[in-house]
Amino acid sequence: MRDIVKDYLDGLIPRRAFMKRMSQAGFGVAAAASALKSLEPLARAQSGQGARGQAQTSVNSPAGSLTTPFEGTGGELLAEQLRAAGVKFLFLGNGSGLGSLCDALLDRPDMQIILAIHEDHCVSIADGYSKASGKPGFVMFSRVGTPHATANMYNAMKDRSSLIITSDHAESDREGRDGLEDIDDWLETVEQFTKFRWVVREPERIPEWTMKAFKLATTMPGGPTYLRFPRDILYKKKVRAGIYPSGTFNIPMSLRPSPREVEQAARILLEAKSPLLNVGYEVTASGAVASVVQLAELLAIPVTQSTSWGADFPTTHPLFLRSSAWRYPETIDAYLNIGGTMEGSASDGGGRLRGAKIIHACVDAGHLGTAYPVHVALAANIKETATALVDAIKSMATSQRLTQIRESRLAAAEDFTKRMRESAESIARRQFDRVPLTWECLSFEINAALDRDAYIVEEFGTEGPRSLQWFPFAEGEKTKIGRTTGYSLGWGVGASIGVKLARPDNQVVCLQGDGGFLFGQSEALWTMSRYDVPIIVVIFNNRCYNETRARMYAQGGRQSELKKDMLSYLGDPNVDFVSIAGAYNIKGEQVQSREQIKAAMQRAVKATRDGRPYLIDALVERGQSGAEAWYPAYSVAKTRTRRV
Numbered sequence: 185m186r187d188i189v190k191d192y193l194d195g196l197i198p199r200r201a202f203m204k205r206m207s208q209a210g211f212g213v214a215a216a217a218s219a220l221k222s223l224e225p226l227a228r229a230q231s232g233q234g235a236r237g238q239a240q241t242s243v244n245s246p247a248g249s250l251t252t253p254f255e256g257t258g259g260e261l262l263a264e265q266l267r268a269a270g271v272k273f274l275f276l277g278n279g280s281g282l283g284s285l286c287d288a289l290l291d292r293p294d295m296q297i298i299l300a301i302h303e304d305h306c307v308s309i310a311d312g313y314s315k316a317s318g319k320p321g322f323v324m325f326s327r328v329g330t331p332h333a334t335a336n337m338y339n340a341m342k343d344r345s346s347l348i349i350t351s352d353h354a355e356s357d358r359e360g361r362d363g364l365e366d367i368d369d370w371l372e373t374v375e376q377f378t379k380f381r382w383v384v385r386e387p388e389r390i391p392e393w394t395m396k397a398f399k400l401a402t403t404m405p406g407g408p409t410y411l412r413f414p415r416d417i418l419y420k421k422k423v424r425a426g427i428y429p430s431g432t433f434n435i436p437m438s439l440r441p442s443p444r445e446v447e448q449a450a451r452i453l454l455e456a457k458s459p460l461l462n463v464g465y466e467v468t469a470s471g472a473v474a475s476v477v478q479l480a481e482l483l484a485i486p487v488t489q490s491t492s493w494g495a496d497f498p499t500t501h502p503l504f505l506r507s508s509a510w511r512y513p514e515t516i517d518a519y520l521n522i523g524g525t526m527e528g529s530a531s532d533g534g535g536r537l538r539g540a541k542i543i544h545a546c547v548d549a550g551h552l553g554t555a556y557p558v559h560v561a562l563a564a565n566i567k568e569t570a571t572a573l574v575d576a577i578k579s580m581a582t583s584q585r586l587t588q589i590r591e592s593r594l595a596a597a598e599d600f601t602k603r604m605r606e607s608a609e610s611i612a613r614r615q616f617d618r619v620p621l622t623w624e625c626l627s628f629e630i631n632a633a634l635d636r637d638a639y640i641v642e643e644f645g646t647e648g649p650r651s652l653q654w655f656p657f658a659e660g661e662k663t664k665i666g667r668t669t670g671y672s673l674g675w676g677v678g679a680s681i682g683v684k685l686a687r688p689d690n691q692v693v694c695l696q697g698d699g700g701f702l703f704g705q706s707e708a709l710w711t712m713s714r715y716d717v718p719i720i721v722v723i724f725n726n727r728c729y730n731e732t733r734a735r736m737y738a739q740g741g742r743q744s745e746l747k748k749d750m751l752s753y754l755g756d757p758n759v760d761f762v763s764i765a766g767a768y769n770i771k772g773e774q775v776q777s778r779e780q781i782k783a784a785m786q787r788a789v790k791a792t793r794d795g796r797p798y799l800i801d802a803l804v805e806r807g808q809s810g811a812e813a814w815y816p817a818y819s820v821a822k823t824r825t826r827r828v
Contacts, residue, residue, distance in 0.1 A: 192220075251391075251426025258387045258418040259284025261425055263292055265391040268427050269398050271322050272296060273685055275310040277303045279326025281352025284418040298685065298715060302707045303329035305678040307336035307408075309711065311345050312641065312682025315493060315665050320346040320402050321682065327351040327412065328365040330373065335672045337377040337408055342670035343465065343493050344548070346406040348397045353383055353412035370412060379407030387417040388425045395428040402434065404470065404565070405548035439547065441564035441572055449520070449543045449560045450576035453483060454589075456518035456541070461485045464524020465669065466546050468494030472567035473659065476522060477501070479570045482577060482586065484593035486512060486600075490524035495657035495664040502598040506653060512600060516540045523566045526556035545569045608653065620776045620803040623647050623724065627654040629778060630693065630722060633785035634662070638691035639683050642666045643676030643700045644724070645731030651695065651724070663690075674703035677721065681708060684717050691720070691792065698725040699732075699754060701761065709768040709797070718792035720785075721765075721772075721799045726806045727755040753815045765799040772799030 192202045202220055254264050262285055266274070274289070275298050276282060289295055300306045303325040310321030325333065330351055340347050353359070354366040362368070371381045380400045384393045390413070397409040453459050467476050473496060480487050480503050487497045487504050497504050505512055516536055520543045544552055545562035552561040562569050578586070612624035631654050640655055642648065643666055657664045665683055668675050680694035696705070701723055712719060733752040737744040765772040771791060775781045784800050791798040806812050 250432055251428055253424070254391075254427045255422060255424045257284055257288065258390055258413065258420050258423055259286075260288040261387070261390045261423055261427075262394060262413070262418070263288035263295070264427050265394045266322060267292060267295060269395075269430050270319070273298050273313060273322075275300065275306045275313070275321060275323045275682075277301075277306045277325030277329055279329065279352065281326055281413075281415050281418070282324055284415075285324065298681075298711065300678070300708070300711050302704065303333040304336050304674060304704065305708045305711065307333050307340060307347065307349065308675045308678030308708070309682040309685075310347050310349075311336065311340050311343070311668075311675070312665065312679030313686045314346050314682070315343075315679070316639065316663075316683040317686035319686075320348055320398055322348050322350075324350045326365075327353055327370065330370060334374060334377055336675055336678075337374060337410075339668040339670035339672050339675055340408045341377045341379070343668050344404070344406045344469070345408060346401045347408040348394075348401050348411070349378070349408050350397075350411045350413065352418065353414040355416045356385065356414045357416070359414070371410070374410050377408065378410045381410040383412045383414070384417065385414065387420045387423040390417070390423075391425050391427050395432065398430075399434075405466075405546075406469075438568055439564045440568045441545070441562040443572075445560055445562050446569075446572045446576050449545075449562060450573055450580060452518050452541045452543060452560065453485070453520065453573070454577055454580055458514035458516055459483065459485045459518035459520065460488065460512075460516045460540075462488045462490050462519065462521045462524055463492070463496035464490045464521065464546070465492040465494060465496065466523030466548070466566045467496035468492070470523070470547070470566040472523070472565075472570055473497065475567050475570035475574070479522075479574050482574055482590070484590040484597060485520070486514075486593075486597045490521070491527075491669050492524065493666055493668055496523065498658035498661075499653075500656045500658055500661070502594070502601055505601060506604070506649070514596075519543065521545070522570065525551050526554075526558075605653075612650075616778055618805065620726075620805055621778065621781065623650040623804055624654065625778055626722075626724065626781055626802050626804055627651040627695075629781045630695075630785060631655050631662075633782070633789055634693060635691045636661060637663070638693060639663045639665060639687055640693055640695060641676055641680040641683050642695040643668075643673065643679075644695065644697060645700075645729075646734045647697075647724070647730055673700045674705055676700060677705040677708040678711075680719050680721070681712055681715075681717050684719055691789075692718075694719055694721045696721060696723050697730075698723050698727060698759065698761070699729040702754070702759065706764050706768075709765060709770055709799075712797045713768045713770050716795050717797055718795050719797045720788045720792055721797065723761050723799070723801050724804050725761065725801055726804045727758060728752050728806045728812065729754065730806060748814050749812075750816055753813060755813055756815070761799060761801040770797050770799055772801065774801040774803065776803040 188202060188205045191197045199220060254261060273296050277300055289297060298309060300309060306323045306325050310323045314321040337349060354363060360368060371383065374381055380397065382393055384390055393411060397411050401407065401409045461480050463476060467473055476497065484503065489496060517540050519537050519540045522545045526544060542556065542558045543560045544558045545564065545566065546552065547565055549563040552558065552563055612622065615622045616625040640662055642652065642664065644651060655662050666676055666679060676696045677694055680692055684692040729752040733749050743749055762772040762774055773784050775784045781802060788798040788800060
């Protein structure tokens with residue numbers, strides 16, 4: 185029935201054919217007629233017709249569009265189009281170019297400004313909101329703030345986040361003169377970080393271009409779009425245009441894979457002796473986790489996780505290999521990458537895939553066969569792909585054969601994952617009483633203090649797996665958001681604000697390294713404090729960039745040989761993060777032992793239940809051997825010849 189309904193809504197079959205196919209599928213005439221009646225409003229909306237089947241038109245809008253006439257300033261047109269798109273929060277920075285929009289918002293109390301004092305945080309807050317809500321995030325800041333925002337625009341593009349990022353632009357009669365806050369080509373500066381970019385030069389087309397930016401940002405594969413509005417068109421009065429309802433730019437992307445390719449992939453998986461399934465960010469983005477779990481369980485295929493901002497498979501599932509993926513003893517003869525990218529040697533696991541038949545499925549066709557050769561490529565929606573593979577496999581094998589395959593593999597996979605987890609936990613628990621804290625102990629106690637359905641926003645590096653293994657991420661359990669696949673630091677604290685705005689009735693905890701926090705994230709605490717955003721921020725403070733050190737030492741160069749790290753030590757000064765939080769009227773405390781973190785988490789939970797954020801500065805081990813506190817010292821004061 186699903187295929188019949190989709191074909192009807194897509195306009196591929198008329199009413200008569202719908203009734204005929206429903207009858208062939210076993211539905212009675214009355215049931216088919218009832219279904220058709222319920223679908224008719226949706227069909228009319230998708231075809232651009234009104235309730236009586238008449239094409240709807242309005243002033244200054246393309247013929248046949250379902251728009252509502254509106255007259256006002258350019259800023260009012262923008263606000264009205266955002267309202268029609270369902271925008272509740274506007275993530276704004278400070279700038280006089282936003283004045284016309286802010287004037288309009290005074291008369292629209294249903295739309296809430298969330299102000300950030302740095303443009304990069306406008307983007308990270310919107311990104312967290314979009315990831316947690318599944319809705320697009322709208323951003324606007326001063327035109328000259330665009331360079332500040334590009335780090336998190338890059339992160340959003342890597343994650344294909346649905347963001348609409350906007351700014352003002354030079355007045356139409358001053359553009360191109362190298363004037364105040366202007367350069368010749370602003371769009372070129374963000375080309376690599378955006379899916380679409382445009383300068384809106386006609387005030388009556390503000391709704392049209394805004395609608396297009398929403399459509400492109402939300403159509404998978406998504407990605408941030410960027411619009412610039414010259415100040416004079418935002419302030420222009422008595423502009424007449426049509427406002428687009430949200431349904432006119434919501435494009436369903438339930439693209440089904442090719443039946444022929446599905447059959448090939450299903451046969452490979454069915455005949456494989458030791459297949460492996462790898463999941464990526466598109467699984468979460470397309471709401472396909474349950475479908476992928478069903479696929480993995482059907483043949484008891486072990487599962488690995490590629491780089492992703494989400495947990496794309498339940499981390500407590502016996503088929504999930506965690507970071508032990510490439511220690512799995514079986515020789516891999518079939519590899520299904522579903523929803524992730526193929527990153528060459530990074531995905532190859534040191535040659536484990538040599539000789540394996542590769543299947544790659546994702547909606548972003550640009551990733552298929554570009555970084556790694558594949559035997560079968562499936563360019564389609566991930567949920568549709570997983571469902572189609574399950575159906576195809578079931579059609580090719582008897583239930584008895586499927587049971588035999590499943591039982592023969594499941595016991596081995598369960599035994600392996602159980603042994604690996606028990607071993608890791610046993611080693612970690614022996615060190616729980618260390619001072620300073622181990623990453624494992626700190627994470628264990630944080631998890632123990634939280635609600636079962638808390639949201640965890642993390643921005644960890646190489647130490648991440650040690651921490652995250654203590655949090656169960658699954659349906660009905662905790663939800664993971666972060667780290668971005670872009671890996672540009674300075675995202676996590678702002679993103680956690682957006683997550684809490686999207687999920688006010690869930691606990692939200694931000695897990696952040698000290699190095700990442702020092703990438704300009706303290707300003708996000710201002711927004712957190714102003715809007716009473718009750719988040720627990722835990723800084724894993726090892727006074728070091730562990731990830732940088734680990735990568736450099738792995739190259740075996742002079743730094744590794746002499747145990748002298750030129751860049752990574754962050755002590756001297758030892759930053760007082762609790763005092764930084766206090767400057768924004770946020771309470772906090774420093775801990776370094778297991779008993780201290782237990783008590784601190786109780787106070788943090790109480791503070792957030794009372795409606796305020798709380799920061800914990802947790803001193804943790806560095807985890808790297810060598811001269812941990814060494815750095816190439818230099819004192820300007822000692823070079824002076826005058827005491828000035």
